[in-house]
Amino acid sequence: MDNKQIKNESITSQEVDFAQWYTDVCRKAELMDYSSVKGFIIYRPYGYAIWEQIQNYLDKRFKETGHENVYMPMVIPESLLAKEKDHVEGFAPECLIANIGGNAPIDDPLIIRPTSETLFCEHYAKIISSYRDLPKLYNQWCSVVRWEKTTRPFLRGSEFLWQEGHTMHETEEEARTETLKMLEVYDDCGRDLLAIPFVKGRKTDKEKFAGALETYSIEALMPDGKALQSGTTHYFGNGFAKAFGIQFQGRDGKLTNPYQTSWGVSTRLLGALIMVHGDDNGLVLPPLVAPIQVVVIPVAAQKPGVIPAAREIAKKLQDAGLRAKVDDSDKTAGWKFSEYEMKGVPLRVEVGPRDLENKQVIIAKRNDGTKLTVPMDDMIDKAKELLKTIHKEMYEKACRYLADHVTEVHNLEELNAALEKGGYAKMMWCGEQGCEDKIKELTNATARCMPFNQIAFDDVCPICGKKAKKVVLFAKAY
Amino acid sequence: MDNKQIKNESITSQEVDFAQWYTDVCRKAELMDYSSVKGFIIYRPYGYAIWEQIQNYLDKRFKETGHENVYMPMVIPESLLAKEKDHVEGFAPECLIANIGGNAPIDDPLIIRPTSETLFCEHYAKIISSYRDLPKLYNQWCSVVRWEKTTRPFLRGSEFLWQEGHTMHETEEEARTETLKMLEVYDDCGRDLLAIPFVKGRKTDKEKFAGALETYSIEALMPDGKALQSGTTHYFGNGFAKAFGIQFQGRDGKLTNPYQTSWGVSTRLLGALIMVHGDDNGLVLPPLVAPIQVVVIPVAAQKPGVIPAAREIAKKLQDAGLRAKVDDSDKTAGWKFSEYEMKGVPLRVEVGPRDLENKQVIIAKRNDGTKLTVPMDDMIDKAKELLKTIHKEMYEKACRYLADHVTEVHNLEELNAALEKGGYAKMMWCGEQGCEDKIKELTNATARCMPFNQIAFDDVCPICGKKAKKVVLFAKAY
Numbered sequence: 001m002d003n004k005q006i007k008n009e010s011i012t013s014q015e016v017d018f019a020q021w022y023t024d025v026c027r028k029a030e031l032m033d034y035s036s037v038k039g040f041i042i043y044r045p046y047g048y049a050i051w052e053q054i055q056n057y058l059d060k061r062f063k064e065t066g067h068e069n070v071y072m073p074m075v076i077p078e079s080l081l082a083k084e085k086d087h088v089e090g091f092a093p094e095c096l097i098a099n100i101g102g103n104a105p106i107d108d109p110l111i112i113r114p115t116s117e118t119l120f121c122e123h124y125a126k127i128i129s130s131y132r133d134l135p136k137l138y139n140q141w142c143s144v145v146r147w148e149k150t151t152r153p154f155l156r157g158s159e160f161l162w163q164e165g166h167t168m169h170e171t172e173e174e175a176r177t178e179t180l181k182m183l184e185v186y187d188d189c190g191r192d193l194l195a196i197p198f199v200k201g202r203k204t205d206k207e208k209f210a211g212a213l214e215t216y217s218i219e220a221l222m223p224d225g226k227a228l229q230s231g232t233t234h235y236f237g238n239g240f241a242k243a244f245g246i247q248f249q250g251r252d253g254k255l256t257n258p259y260q261t262s263w264g265v266s267t268r269l270l271g272a273l274i275m276v277h278g279d280d281n282g283l284v285l286p287p288l289v290a291p292i293q294v295v296v297i298p299v300a301a302q303k304p305g306v307i308p309a310a311r312e313i314a315k316k317l318q319d320a321g322l323r324a325k326v327d328d329s330d331k332t333a334g335w336k337f338s339e340y341e342m343k344g345v346p347l348r349v350e351v352g353p354r355d356l357e358n359k360q361v362i363i364a365k366r367n368d369g370t371k372l373t374v375p376m377d378d379m380i381d382k383a384k385e386l387l388k389t390i391h392k393e394m395y396e397k398a399c400r401y402l403a404d405h406v407t408e409v410h411n412l413e414e415l416n417a418a419l420e421k422g423g424y425a426k427m428m429w430c431g432e433q434g435c436e437d438k439i440k441e442l443t444n445a446t447a448r449c450m451p452f453n454q455i456a457f458d459d460v461c462p463i464c465g466k467k468a469k470k471v472v473l474f475a476k477a478y
Numbered sequence: 479m480d481n482k483q484i485k486n487e488s489i490t491s492q493e494v495d496f497a498q499w500y501t502d503v504c505r506k507a508e509l510m511d512y513s514s515v516k517g518f519i520i521y522r523p524y525g526y527a528i529w530e531q532i533q534n535y536l537d538k539r540f541k542e543t544g545h546e547n548v549y550m551p552m553v554i555p556e557s558l559l560a561k562e563k564d565h566v567e568g569f570a571p572e573c574l575i576a577n578i579g580g581n582a583p584i585d586d587p588l589i590i591r592p593t594s595e596t597l598f599c600e601h602y603a604k605i606i607s608s609y610r611d612l613p614k615l616y617n618q619w620c621s622v623v624r625w626e627k628t629t630r631p632f633l634r635g636s637e638f639l640w641q642e643g644h645t646m647h648e649t650e651e652e653a654r655t656e657t658l659k660m661l662e663v664y665d666d667c668g669r670d671l672l673a674i675p676f677v678k679g680r681k682t683d684k685e686k687f688a689g690a691l692e693t694y695s696i697e698a699l700m701p702d703g704k705a706l707q708s709g710t711t712h713y714f715g716n717g718f719a720k721a722f723g724i725q726f727q728g729r730d731g732k733l734t735n736p737y738q739t740s741w742g743v744s745t746r747l748l749g750a751l752i753m754v755h756g757d758d759n760g761l762v763l764p765p766l767v768a769p770i771q772v773v774v775i776p777v778a779a780q781k782p783g784v785i786p787a788a789r790e791i792a793k794k795l796q797d798a799g800l801r802a803k804v805d806d807s808d809k810t811a812g813w814k815f816s817e818y819e820m821k822g823v824p825l826r827v828e829v830g831p832r833d834l835e836n837k838q839v840i841i842a843k844r845n846d847g848t849k850l851t852v853p854m855d856d857m858i859d860k861a862k863e864l865l866k867t868i869h870k871e872m873y874e875k876a877c878r879y880l881a882d883h884v885t886e887v888h889n890l891e892e893l894n895a896a897l898e899k900g901g902y903a904k905m906m907w908c909g910e911q912g913c914e915d916k917i918k919e920l921t922n923a924t925a926r927c928m929p930f931n932q933i934a935f936d937d938v939c940p941i942c943g944k945k946a947k948k949v950v951l952f953a954k955a956y
Contacts (some may be wrong), residue, residue, distance in 0.1 A: 034603060036558060040551035042601055048547050069526050073518035074552075074590075074621055074637055075574075080514060096553075098576040098590060101623035101636075110515065112552075112576060112590070123511060123520055138523070143552055143620075147580035156581075159552055190860070311620065 011342075013280045018224045025274055026153045029283045029343050039151035039158030043267070046343065049291035051161060051267055055141065057193045057288075058163060061185050067137040067165060072119040074142070075110035080118050084243045087117060089276070090210020094146040096158070109469050117211065117236075117262055120166040121244035123301070124258075128168060130249050134258060135178075136168040154271035155228070155451075157360050162266035168246070168258040175259035178236040182263040183216045186231040194269065195395040196220050196276050196288035197402050198230060199424070199473065201449030206433050206435070213237045219448045221402050222275040225422020227448045227475040230272050233263035271478075272340040276398050277367075283344025284367050286394055287387040294324040294383055295340045299333045299352035312381065313361065317349075320380045322387075323475055341366060346390050367394055406473070411462045412442070417475065419445050424475045428468035430461035438463055445474040489820075491758045496702045503752055504631045507761045507821050517629035517636030521745070524821065527769035529639060529745055533619065535671045535766075536641060536743070539663050545615040545643060550597040552620070553588035553809045558596050562721045565595060568688020572624040576637070583623070590623040595689065595714075595740055596646040599722035602736075606646060608727050612736060614646040632749035633706070633956050640744035641751070646724070646736040650715070653737035655711040660741040661694045664709040672747065673764035673873040674698050675880050676708060677951065679927030684911050690740075691715040697926045697951070699880050700753040703900020705926045705953040708750050711741035749956075754876050755845075761822025762845050764872055765865040772802040772861055777811045777830035788829050791839065791857065793946050795827075798858045800865075819844060823866050825861055845872055870928045886900075890920070893952065897923050902953045906946035908939035916941055923952040 011024035026032050031047030043051065059069075075098065082088045091114045097111040113119065116349065124136060141163045148158050155289040165182060169175040183200055198218035208215035212234035220230045238257035241247075247255045277284040287293050294317050298310040310326045317324035327336050333350075342350060350362040361379055364371045367390050373384045405423025409415045418425035429435060436447050454471035461468045504510050509525030521529065536548075541807035553576065560566045569592045577587040592709035602614060603866035619641045626636050643660060647653040661678055668674040686693035690712035698708045716735035718726075725733045755762040765771050772795050776788040788804045795802035805814050811828075818826060828840040837854045841861065845868050850858045883901025887893045896903035903923065907913060914925050937947065939946045 033604065035597065036555060036600060037551060037553055040553060042551070042597075043549035045546035045548055048549055051549075062936065068523035069530065070523055071521035071526055071529075071621075071639060073513045073515060074946070075515055075518060077514060092581075094580055095578075096572050096580075096588070097578040098577050099578070100573075100575040100587075102572055102574075102627070103570075109821065110574070110580075119513065122514060143549070145552070149580070171940075197950045212891060324748065 011280070011282060014223065014278075021280070022275060022434050025154065025278055025282055025342075030272070031270065031283075032153050037158075039148050041153055041157055041159075046291060047270060050270060050273070050289050051283070053289040053291070054189070054193065054269055055163075055190055058185070059141075061188070062139050062163075062165065065137075065181065065185065067139045067167075070138045070140055071142065072113075072116050072123070072140055074113055076113055076116075076118055077108040078111060079108050080122060081111055082116060083121075084211050084240050087211035087240075091115070091146075093292045094148065096145045096147050106137070113142075114144055114146045115262075115264075116140065116142075116144075116164055117240060118165065118244075119419075120262075121240050121246060124168050124241075125244050125246045128246055128258060129249050129375050131170050131251050133248060134168060134170045135174065137165075137178075138167065139163055139165040152271075154267050154274070155187075157267075160266045160268065162264050164264040165262060167261045168241070169260070170248075170250070170258060172259045175261050176235055177260045178212070179216060179233045179263070182261070183218065183231075183233045186218050186233075186263075186265055189265075190218060190220070190230070191395065193286070193288050194273055195391055195398060196230075196272055197395065197399045199402070199449065201451035201473070203449055204433070204436060204447045204472065206436050207447055209234045211236065211240065213239065215450050219475075220276060221423055221475075222403055222478070223401070224275075224458075225405065225423065225476065227473075227477040228268070228275070229448070229477065230269060231263070231265035234261060236260040236262070256345075277394055278344070281338075282342035284394070285344035285346060287346045287391050290344065290346050291323065291386060292325050292340070292343070292345045293322050294347040294349055295336075295345045296324065296326040296349045296351065297336045297340070298326075298328060298331055299350050299355075301328070301333070303353040306353060306354055307349065309356055313349060313351060316380060317383060320384070322383060347386055349379070349383070352449070365390055408457060409462070411459055415439070415445075415462070416443060419443050419474070419476060424448065424473040426471060426473055428456060428458035428461060429470050429472040430464055430466040431469045432461075432464065432466070435461055435463035439474055443474070448473045448475050448477060465472050489758070489760060492701065492756075499758070500753060501631065501754075503756055503760055503820075509748065509752075509761075510631050515636075517626050518539055519631055519635055519637075521639070523746060524769060525820045528748060528751070528763070528767050531767040531769070532667070532671065532747055533641075535667055536663070537619075539666070540617050540641075540643065543659065543663065543868075545617045545645075548616045548618055549589075549620065550594050550601070551617055552591055554591055554594075554596055555586040556589060557586050558600060559589055561596060561599075562689050562718050565689035565718075569593070569624075572626065574623045574625050591620075592622055592624045593740075593742075594618065594620075594622075594642055595644065595718060596722075598740075599718050599724060599738075601887055602646050602719075603722050603724045606724055606726050606736060609648050609729055611726060612646060612648045613652065615643075615656075616645065617643040630749075632752070635745075638744045638746065640742050642742040643740060645739045646719070647738070648726075648728070648736060650737045653739050654713055657692070657694060657741070659738045660739070661696065661709075661711045663742055664696050664711075664741075667743075668696060668698070668708070669873065671764070671766050673869055673876060673925040674708075675873065675877045677880070677927065677929055679929035679951070681710075681924045681927055682911070682914060682950065684914055685925055687712045689714065689718065691717065695927050697953075698750045698754060699901055699953075700750075700911060700956070701879070701882055702753075703883065703954065704950075705902065705955040706746070706750050706753070707926070707955065708747060709741070709743035712739060714738040714740070716900070755872055756822070759816075760820035762872070763822035763824060765824045765869050768822065769801065769825050770803050770818070770821070770823045771800050771865060772827055772901055773814075773823045774802065774827045775811055775814045775818070775832050776804075776806060776827065777828050777833075779806070779811070780833040781904040783834055784829065787834055791827060793828060794858060795861060797863070800861060825864055827861070828856070843868060886935060888936055893917070893940070894921060897921050897952070897954060902926065902951040903951060904951055906934060906936035906939060907948050907950040908942055908944040910942065910944070910949045912940075913939055913941035917952055920956075921952070923954050926951045926953050926955060
């Protein structure tokens with residue numbers, strides 16, 4: 001049976017309506033479902049299992065780099081959130097506030113945490129007193145709530161799952177190093193786990209985190225030409241430490257404030273995965289995050305020996321350490337092909353009567369649809385090799401797309417054309433927020449980041465004509 | 479140096495004030511800290527790492543038994559919680575309610591989840607339509623909020639961490655089997671991981687979960703003679719399913735309601751661990767949950783070769799798969815002995831100049847204080863063996879204490895005496911709530927459970943004199 005004949009008709013094609021395609025995939029691949037409260041989604045088993053793979057990778061990396069997990073309260077008293085001025089101004093508009101507990105009003109209303117800097121600072125003030133107590137390298141896995149008007153699954157939710165690292169350091173240098181080190185960990189996660197190339201860089205002051213001195217981000221590029229901020233790390237200096245009275249006795253015996261960072265990635269990475277790799281047949285998952293890496297499907301399953309053989313093949317793959325499953329249900333092979341393509345399973349192993357006769361299987365790659373006939377005895381080695389190949393192919397394809405969508409621009413006209421094409425407009429910039437605002441007004445694009453290691457290519461800012469100081473990437477963004 | 483000389487004076491002895499001892503250990507072993515909101519605690523790295531070990535054990539067991547993880551919203555609209563009458567009556571008094579979002583009032587106020595039956599049911603109603611969709615075996619790791627008046631770290635909090643399993647089944651029998659199967663998994667966790675013997679049994683109707691038909695529990699016995707309910711499993715019948723309109727087409731083609739269970743354990747298990755095993759020197763951790771299984775402490779650390787040797791020993795232990803660390807800080811060996819005893823580290827390896835000369839180490843067991851001299855070459859094997867021994871000894875000690883504190887009683891006088899001694903009063907009971915209430919009124923003890931596999935030992939209920947039907951354990955409880 002040619003699986004081209006049974007293309008799944010139930011999802012919108014990317015070309016017809018990319019946004020609808022995205023929502024269709026989220027639901028039909030059973031990644032999520034809506035709850036009755038807007039912006040609060042249900043992470044279904046298949047979606048949550050992908051998140052667990054991301055958690056496993058990052059948690060290991062965090063621990064290897066000396067971090068410890070903690071858990072802070074999910075509520076922040078209004079008075080505590082208000083302690084750092086810029087921070088509360090940034091978050092106040094999107095707070096969910098509880099003011100009834102046990103049928104009685106709460107004096108100091110409780111904000112469901114939108115982020116936990118204030119909670120960590122309150123705790124750090126109690127447990128840090130000497131340079132011997134530093135660094136503190138804490139991380140927390142939890143969910144946070146930000147009351148959003150416009151929500152989309154994984155991309156913007158009123159509740160989302162994330163990790164937030166919060167660290168305190170003896171010196172400015174050490175804190176700055178941490179800020180960049182964790183950005184590298186996120187970048188590694190993109191390259192090695194998600195097969196997504198990120199652009200790394202520093203945020204402009206306009207785009208930085210509320211209360212931070214500097215924000216850095218990883219930005220992913222979606223096939224509709226829009227950028228997706230996929231993770232951030234922040235350097236705080238000692239501003240929060242001062243506001244929260246966090247002090248330690250230094251090596252010189254003097255009391256001083258420690259330097260702080262925070263950093264986080266969220267289930268937004270699922271949104272990036274779906275869009276960067278997906279196609280009109282549904283999800284395409286990189287092998288290392290795929291909850292099912294290989295699905296074994298019996299063809300002409302009613303023929304003697306086929307189902308037992310399919311089960312044995314799945315068992316062999318599992319024993320070899322692969323996440324494999326057999327679908328031996330009474331659905332048609334065609335339905336199954338379509339279903340596991342929708343779910344983005346990297347490899348499909350088909351086995352039918354003729355394959356049994358010839359001591360072979362057919363292996364199909366989800367990412368490009370190629371099919372191979374493989375001798376049964378080579379199956380395990382071939383499957384392992386193909387999973388590596390798929391990761392590499394998916395990453396390289398995403399890299400090519402990214403490279404094709406960074407356009408150097410020297411004036412407003414070129415900026416418009418680049419944004420029209422989709423992707424990043426790479427521009428020299430004076431550094432003034434006025435020009436950033438003007439671009440937003442004219443094009444609806446925002447400064448995504450000032451990427452690392454750039455060479456200046458213009459002398460003047462094309463917006464104001466003043467001296468150009470920085471290379472910036474502008475793009476429309478999620 | 480004899481570590482008896484440096485007993486840690488900073489915690490209250492159990493005999494002087496058990497409750498204060500408990501709080502002291504929670505804080506001095508750095509398991510937790512208080513936040514500024516009553517009942518919302520901070521899980522510090524050492525406490526959270528123990529919880530992670532428990533999570534790892536249970537998550538593996540859940541997956542092996544076919545369960546899948548999901549994540550549901552952290553908020554429940556008031557109208558949704560109210561759909562099942564008994565359930566909302568049980569939980570309404572302890573709800574934390576949010577009614578402002580993004581600076582605007584929320585029409586249907588949001589309850590921060592105290593438990594998630596209603597959310598799971600709302601979702602199940604959407605995704606279950608045929609017997610082919612069953613069973614649904616879902617689990618969620620999250621935190622929940624129940625607004626409590628009296629709070630104690632880990633034992634009773636306004637917020638706590640837990641897992642909640644929620645399953646739907648085609649038949650009553652299958653759901654009942656699940657309810658008891660998960661109770662066994664919890665019991666295994668006690669015996670194999672926590673070294674805690676639980677009493678398993680069914681709750682009386684008075685003590686069952688709001689909305690459940692039957693509740694089962696594992697109960698642990700604390701050294702102050704009080705019981706601690708440590709986990710529960712519930713059989714719901716199809717009551718929620720009816721209230722939420724969950725229906726499926728059965729094998730006979732007819733629409734019918736599925737049968738439901740839920741089950742959970744929480745960070746309360748940390749409270750059980752602390753109390754069951756702890757002593758006047760602090761925590762005593764069972765090896766399998768101990769974040770540090772072996773601490774290596776250099777003695778006369780200033781002598782040449784001692785610190786490098788200590789580091790090498792720790793490295794060897796780590797390479798052998800043990801969670802080992804060396805404390806090579808400039809604190810005294812005595813301080814370190816005391817510190818890691820407080821933290822309940824199962825094994826301490828001491829190494830000093832004489833040990834190096836004799837190619838040996840000293841190994842001390844936290845649970846009973848015994849010390850052994852071990853040839854360096856045997857260290858790894860001996861450490862592994864001792865960790866197993868310690869688990870066995872701790873479990874057996876707890877079993878003996880439990881066995882010594884179950885007293886068969888035949889009248890009110892004996893009931894009082896048994897409760898005075900501490901532990902469980904084992905009594906035949908008529909099954910009427912009136913008698914249960916009367917015992918509560920007279921003794922402040924509650925029915926902990928009707929334990930499995932009991933043999934009747936009296937004909938009449940000692941309270942009312944009517945026919946006795948069931949064996950019940952009464953105890954004072956946390």
